[in-house]
Amino acid sequence: GDSVTQMEGPVTLSEEAFLTINCTYTATGYPSLFWYVQYPGEGLQLLLKATKADDKGSNKGFEATYRKETTSFHLEKGSVQVSDSAVYFCALKLSGGGADGLTFGKGTHLIIQP
Amino acid sequence: DGGITQSPKYLFRKEGQNVTLSCEQNLNHDAMYWYRQDPGQGLRLIYYSQIVNDFQKGDIAEGYSVSREKKESFPLTVTSAQKNPTAFYLCASSPPGQGGSPLHFGNGTRLTVT
Numbered sequence: 001g002d003s004v005t006q007m008e009g010p011v012t013l014s015e016e017a018f019l020t021i022n023c024t025y026t027a028t029g030y031p032s033l034f035w036y037v038q039y040p041g042e043g044l045q046l047l048l049k050a051t052k053a054d055d056k057g058s059n060k061g062f063e064a065t066y067r068k069e070t071t072s073f074h075l076e077k078g079s080v081q082v083s084d085s086a087v088y089f090c091a092l093k094l095s096g097g098g099a100d101g102l103t104f105g106k107g108t109h110l111i112i113q114p
Numbered sequence: 115d116g117g118i119t120q121s122p123k124y125l126f127r128k129e130g131q132n133v134t135l136s137c138e139q140n141l142n143h144d145a146m147y148w149y150r151q152d153p154g155q156g157l158r159l160i161y162y163s164q165i166v167n168d169f170q171k172g173d174i175a176e177g178y179s180v181s182r183e184k185k186e187s188f189p190l191t192v193t194s195a196q197k198n199p200t201a202f203y204l205c206a207s208s209p210p211g212q213g214g215s216p217l218h219f220g221n222g223t224r225l226t227v228t
Contacts, residue, residue, distance in 0.1 A: 034216055041221075043220050043222050044157075044204065044217075044219040045219070046216045046217075049216055093216075101145075101162055101172075101206070101217060102157075102217055104156045105156055106154065106155060
């Protein structure tokens with residue numbers, strides 16, 4: 001079946017450090033890929049997405065590139081802030097419409113220290 | 115503004131009681147979903163519905179029931195048959211068809227059963 005694997009957390013960084021959160025996937029079809037962010041006590045918000053190979057999604061300084069050859073969609077940010085502390089989820093949705101929603105990774109808890 | 119409203123935010127019940135979680139959306143989306151979130155386990159799909167009066171079981175449907183009588187509403191009932199009902203429940207919706215369409219999430223309901 002389809003699956004998403006993320007690096008285990010928590011990930012603790014100092015403010016202004018470079019961030020990478022790894023995400024790899026297995027899928028039977030050609031998926032669209034997503035990163036969601038969840039702040040404490042809230043639902044998930046879409047951070048960025050990519051729908052085909054070599055697409056780069058970007059938002060709020062975060063970027064991720066759809067790498068079909070390595071089945072990866074790593075999240076990066078050049079300089080993190082305390083306000084980026086949250087849980088980040090990588091997810092996929094099959095190109096056939098994904099009628100049963102998204103397949104999520106287990107989430108990576110990011111802690112940014114001032 | 116359009117969005118998804120889940121209520122209540124916190125819910126407390128005694129063991130053996132059924133409880134219904136509300137989810138309403140005004141995004142005019144056809145598809146709606148219920149996920150359960152537990153620490154360290156990411157999101158798991160409980161039920162989903164592509165159109166009114168139709169719904170499908172997800173990966174962990176046992177002990178839950180849903181209805182979809184209106185496009186805007188997709189309530190989830192946690193029955194006494196659910197062995198471990200204490201969790202954070204998230205409702206989501208998406209527009210029809212395309213795999214690249216992201217899911218939009220509500221802010222969740224935290225259910226505690228004692």
